[in-house]
Amino acid sequence: xxxxxxxxxxxxxxxxxxxxxxxxxxxxxxxxxxxxxxxxxxxxxxxxxxxxxxxxxxxxxxxxxxxxxxxxxxxxxxxxxxxxxxxxxxxxxxxxxxxxxxxxxxxxxxxxxxxxxxxxxxxxxxxxxxxxxxxxxxxxxxxxxxxxxxxxxxxxxxxxxxxxxxxxxxxxxxxxxxxxxxxxxxxxxxxxxxxxxxx
Numbered sequence: 034x035x036x037x038x039x040x041x042x043x044x045x046x047x048x049x050x051x052x053x054x055x056x057x058x059x060x061x062x063x064x065x066x067x068x069x070x071x072x073x074x075x076x077x078x079x080x081x082x083x084x085x086x087x088x089x090x091x092x093x094x095x096x097x098x099x100x101x102x103x104x105x106x107x108x109x110x111x112x113x114x115x116x117x118x119x120x121x122x123x124x125x126x127x128x129x130x131x132x133x134x135x136x137x138x139x140x141x142x143x144x145x146x147x148x149x150x151x152x153x154x155x156x157x158x159x160x161x162x163x164x165x166x167x168x169x170x171x172x173x174x175x176x177x178x179x180x181x182x183x184x185x186x187x188x189x190x191x192x193x194x195x196x197x198x199x200x201x202x203x204x205x206x207x208x209x210x211x212x213x214x215x216x217x218x219x220x221x222x223x224x225x226x227x228x229x230x231x232x
Contacts, residue, residue, distance in 0.1 A: 039144070043136035046156065064132030065113050068139065072111050074159050078147070084111045087146065091139040099131035150211070153218040178220065185217035 050063040050070075068088065075084045089107045096102045105115040143152040189210045196206035 039140045040133065040137045042156070043133055043140055047132060047136060062116060062132065064135045065116055067136055068113050070159050071139075071155065074155055075143075076111060081109075081111055085109075087142055088113070088139065091135060091142050094138040094142075095131065095135040099134045102131050102135065150215045150218055153215075153221075157218065157221050182217045182221045185213055185220070189214040189217065 046067050047063045050066045072084060072088075075087065078084075079087065085107055088111060092102060092105060092107060092113075105113055108114050140152060140156075143155070147155075192206050192210035192213065196203045196210065199206070
């Protein structure tokens with residue numbers, strides 16, 4: 034994921050976090066909600082120390098661009114603390130920019146550590162209100178996109194089976210299968226973010 038794409042995904046996640054009503058805080062503090070929703074699945078993946086290290090690094094990188102984040106700290110359990118100290122120090126625009134920068138840095142590190150496909154799957158399953166494989170609750174206009182995601186995942190699975198049967202082209206087929214699966218995941222995330230919030 035290139036940096037502009039990472040920032041675009043961060044903007045969409047923050048917008049979705051607010052639209053989903055997951056935080057009672059103003060829009061500019063939605064980054065805290067996004068980090069909190071990623072905390073447990075990433076702790077399951079990397080342990081508390083691993084997640085704290087990742088979030089601490091993202092926070093350090095973000096502070097270089099948004100010094101107002103100096104008031105924010107990563108607690109022992111991996112949660113972010115210091116929102117109450119951040120509020121009086123900065124205006125809404127500064128806080129909003131800081132949130133975008135923090136989530137962009139976190140996503141960028143996740144891509145480097147676990148790869149683009151796993152990062153997008155985490156986003157799809159943990160940040161969004163619904164699993165992209167479930168069609169229930171998705172507005173009709175998005176059903177066709179979700180069907181395409183299912184089809185692409187089926188193609189990926191079939192290519193994996195073919196890769197096992199034909200050793201001369203195993204590596205090429207697995208590479209293509211992975212690319213198809215990544216495309217399906219990206220499509221699912223985009224469809225979910227752009228879809229109106231389900232009832």
